[in-house]
Amino acid sequence: MKEKLLVIVGPTAVGKTALSIEIAKKFHGEIISGDSMQVYQGMNIGTAKITEQEKEGIPHHMLDILDPAQPFSVADFQTLVQQYIQEIAIRGRQPIIAGGTGLYIQSVLYDYQFADSRRSAAYQQKIEQELEQNGLEYVYNRLKRVDPVQAEKIHPNNIRRLVRALEVYDRTGLTMTEYQARQSAEARYDFHIIGLQMERELLYQRINQRVDLMIENGLIEEVAQLLQKGYEGTQAMRGIGYKEIIPYVKGEQSLEEAVDTLKRNSRRFAKRQYTWFNNKMPVHWYEITPETSTVVFQNILTDLEGFYSFT
Incomplete structure (x- = not known):
């Protein structure tokens, strides 16, 4: 029998983290971060990494497992995530992947084969x-x-x-x-994908606010520390949230220009995320706003009772 696997997707800043916590609390779950940047130590603000307080005691995996100098591929992601899914299931808990990009999620769900094509x-x-x-x-x-x-x-x-x-x-x-x-069309897991979506202008407003909050919380200092440690040329520093701030830290751009670029790139990334999942994966979408999040989350919890009770 295939292991059950819940996946929560959607654009950045839409509320996936909060939803994952609510689901994990109700269905005895453990959360696997699907974000390929959150694996890096010391990259917390720019990746919107969940805090210990926000975890509410729920076990989280795929966080802070690599030094920023280490490369990380979709094949690496697949191997580690599939291992965590198995371990969580063996413990009698429910694995939940929260966040992530389309190709990374697909590689796990459909067991893409990378044995002969690892990066050299x-x-x-x-x-x-x-x-x-x-x-x-x-x-x-x-x-x-x-x-x-x-x-x-x-x-x-x-x-x-x-x-x-x-x-x-x-x-x-x-x-x-x-x-x-040649990749297999057969799913490795009995999976269910929940997607959160939000009216575009409202979502873009939330993204802009999130970036402003990142700056307030010390993103500039975080990037500066990473540069001081010699990580500028690494794969990790090419991620959104870091590459945009580097020119400001190096005195090559104004703070306003750097922040505007980060907001723009974040909005474009959110649009690409939604387009990928909407076109290529069987997602059960839920429309959400800050005012309706409590009701929508409750509806999702109710809908999931059928998924978790069916064997």
Whole structure:
């Protein structure tokens, strides 16, 4: 029998954390963070990491497990999360994934196979040398020749995705498009996905307010400390909430410009999150506002009784 798994998704600042706590309290759950940035130690404010007080005694996993200098891939995420799901289920508790991006969640639910396509530092260096010698257009055109479908999906300036697509092809003999098509369509778990959505202008207002609160709570100081420790060139510091603040800390931009950029990028990310889940995953959506959250949460708890009672 497949293990039951609840997933809570939705754009940033919509209320997923609060909902996950309520569900975990009622159904004896433990929460697995689906946020690939919250794995890093010392990156708390910019990732909106839950505090000990906010946890209300509910066990949380996938928080503060890596140094910011360590890389973290979707394959790493999948391995760790599936391990936590199994351990939680063995304890007789209910695993709940809260948050996360579409590909990361899909990799867990459908057991994507990454054994032959883990990132290679040597390959990354090889492509970077090729980029330096021949230019971005040359490397991008190579991807267009071997996998035109994937090339259409990748902006030429998105070097990380460009390198990844070429790496999969060079190391497996399959294009990224072929590789993704081979992934299993059968779910690994008996899962149920809840999505929270909010009217766009209201959501954007909440995102802007969250960014302002992050600044008040010490985001500038957090980024400065990470830079002082030598983390500027790491994968972790390319995350939203950090890359936008670095120019201000280094004196290259005004605080107003940096904050405006962070708000804009956060709003765009929220839109992409919603679009992905709405188009690609079987989400049960609930419309929410700050005024209706209590009623909506209660409706969700009632609806979940059927999911957890059915065996």
